[in-house]
Amino acid sequence: MDYMIGVDLGTTSTKSVLFDLKGHVIASANNGYPLYRDEPDMAEEDPVEIFEALIDSLTDVVRKAELKQGDQVLGVSFSSAMHSLIAFDKDWQPLTRVITWADGRAVKYAEQLKKDGTGQEIYSKTGTPIHPMAPLSKLLWLKNERPDIYKKAAHYLGIKEYIFHRLFNANKMDISIASGTGLFNIFKLQWDQQALALTGLSIDQLPKPVEPYEIERGMVSEYAKVIGIPVQTPFIYGAGDGPLSNLGVNAIQPGVAAVTIGTSGAIRVVTDKPKIDPKGRTFTYALDRDHWVVGGPVNNGGDVFRWARDNLFDAEKSAAALLGIDSYDLLTKIASKVPAGADGLLFHPYLSGERAPIWDANARGSFFGLTHYHTRAHMVRAVLEGIIFNIYMVALALEEVVGDLKSVQATGGFARSALWRQMLADIFEQSVTVPQAFESGALAATVIGQKALGLTDKIENIAGMVGEAKTYEPNPDNYQVYRELTPIFIRLSRQLQTEYENIANFQREHVHIKMTEE
Template identity: 50%
Template sequence: MTEYMLGIDIGTTSTKAVLFTTKGEVVGQTNVGYPLHTPNRSTAEQDPEEIFHAVLETIRLLTKQYPNQKPKFVAFSSAMHSLIAIDEDDQPLTACITWADSRSEAWSNRIKEEYGNDVYHRTGTPIHPMSPLAKIFWLVEDRPEIAERTKKYIGIKEFVFQRLFGRYVIDHSLASATGLFNIHDMKWDSKALEIAGIDASKLSEPVSTTTQYSDINPEYAKQIGLDPATPFMIGASDGVLSNLGVNAIRKGEIAITIGTSGAIRTIIDRPQTDEKGRTFCYALTEKHWVIGGPVNNGGMVLRWIRDELASAEVETAKRLGIDPYAVLTKIAERVRPGSDGLLFHPYLSGERAPLWNPDVSGSFFGLTLSHKKEHMIRAALEGVIYNLYTVFLALIECMDGPVTRIQATGGFARSEVWRQMMADIFESEVVIPESFESSCLGACILGLYATGEVDSFEVAAEMIGETHRHVPNEEAMHEYRQLLPIFISLARTLSADHRRIAEYQRSLIQQEN
């Protein structure tokens, strides 16, 4: 008899639900989107109620479509670093402040100046405005009218679980991405709490990523079409689960994800930080840890190109019933590797790894009259991969052995052009699983592990299905070898000028307000 499992991924632009068999075969999937509100360069917020209802709706749509394939459990994945202030009545006092929000920049700078990397080495989270540590410090210091009314500071998955189960809990994986959690003793870190200006009562209870709950609010159970006794696995963060979902779990195996943002990660068996503070260290389970580096600018760069530079192409795609992104990547294919010397720094929303600089901004470099729109599109795609490669260079410094395999996934994997570009820039074979929903599959594999149905993550190898392999092209590698040093040098050289232009842009925001 076939059994089923349901993976939910609460992402930055949408929530996805995927129904799998327990063998990893995809039965069906749904996706409900929601906006990211970015009124200026510093703000990136969402409506937590909207996201909660998207979670309910994705499940409802699947259970309605597949009424006879009831899942034996529901397992969760979620984006990291979000923050919502909650009042005494369990209602949000703020929007969901996402990882991309940089309004706490001044406060993260203060933490760096006063405490250096000490907090990072205890918590595994680099000091940056993405961090809930910096966000809470900002709210306590700058928005006392909110801080005084706040009962809890939570992330979006905590918000969902509180609505469904009436309790404030956070899995160790998401806790280890807050900058407030000691990854060595698996408790809220007293020094980080002191810096933030709060005590542990303001945060949720940390629990293992394998923790399950089966007492969902009956009204919500009825609404989403599930038996109230169905176990809900709290799961982990989208990043660490993506490693599971692409079968990058052994020593030396690297997982690269490009969705709205992006990341490079590898699994190790104990907590580890970087002397230069460039990489993160997050929990997967008590025996599995993930180190790597996140980038702000992944698929959102292509979305910006689509919205701001390619209105005519988008209109044509609509008339023909074609995905606009497929049209854009096809246009990029007309241009040879290296975009005829046009470089694009993809820092449209600041950057985390490897620069950890919220002030850095995007730019085209090498632009001449001979360059056309297709060059700009290809350069933007190449820029995202160049930047990920610089994170890769930092990661391999932290590894105690060679890279044995690169597995890649995320929305970018739908584009053959972009996949080949990665193989050429990384000068390595890149393996792409057939299923792009690695975080949902990873959540379900963790669910099988939590229920004792499997005793190791090795089962992932049998579940990812067919893979595509991209081998680097010698001519393309030759071009990229010449351009990569220029890309890296420019990002460092322009640091002071990035700060000056960011200060100017912030002054415009203040004038408008």
């Protein structure tokens, strides 16, 4: 038998999945690591911990597969979280941890770029909205607030590039990851001169841009031995997790939107060429040079649900653990007892600032409409609805750029919840299809790998691997309620935006809480 391994380098864990060539899952392994929040707005990871998690997950999945004589792993291909940044000195020693997409310390520099007009110029060429998430803003923060690191830095990589450097001594970045840096011209497919001049970088400090189908062979032998695969096993760069999410649920036809909600979330549509939003609300990232993903990411997805569980339902969380049931399932059951609209309680889920649609790192969460008759059950229902309302706001902006959405494909951890899937259909007033594809990001990575190795001629062939799907239709009783509440949610987000900066500055000055997320 011949197999492919898809690796999903995520924000909180790395997963390796072994597939046969028809897309069936044979074995998987998942290894987590902490997200460090040692100061306000920080969100960093240890690159060594992530590298070790990768090696462990690959070792585990190969062991679980129990490969027999004649079986072979034809290749290992990658999906990766986007927007990360690591600085290295001239000897390739890390000067920083991994500064992740969730890190908001560059907010001041992102706001400056927006105000002076430079940001819109750069966005129009790079397709990456001006926001602290982007390495462009992170580099300005390093330059101005960590000059000792900035002056020593000879190289900059993201987390996937660091892993390839460790395994192969390579210095490359696929164009999908590059298109999310804010430094890459998506029309010329090269590093953008204006962005480089702004950050003070030279091209030789950045990796060589390559196709997602780029292959490395000949890894460091000690790692191959530990993993249990030949040294010459091909490793394929693959692409960013956002673009691959669309591919993984077969949402690559015009007008077919993929909604993903995991730790964070996004809604995306594939086009055949880059499309820029004149208002700067949506991103345009490469899947490959012939497929471009236009959409908007949100910071606040499943992590907000976790916050609600940990802070509002601690007793239920403990009870669920004793009973051996999933605490999130228990909370969605509680939320399902409350009618659509949570009896007029709205929740803006901006616990981690926000990217699309408001692109405001100072944004903060809030309940609105709270009365004596509202209970914790109303609050958890409002939390779940608030996450979907926010995604719907992004969808409205996206339609201005790419046209009407024809259908929605849902994926991510939230898609396991029947309540959330129905909410999505009701708020969007669209049919929502949940493909049966398991481990869709890793599956999509292996399809990129198969094309790179000449095992398939086009990535659209993933359609035959996704499997059956379940469709949810909007409930008229519910969407009538949401029609009334959606405009209030949208107007309120704009009105509160006038005070987000003030409350965020107060918190930065007076609140000093150290958090490490396991």
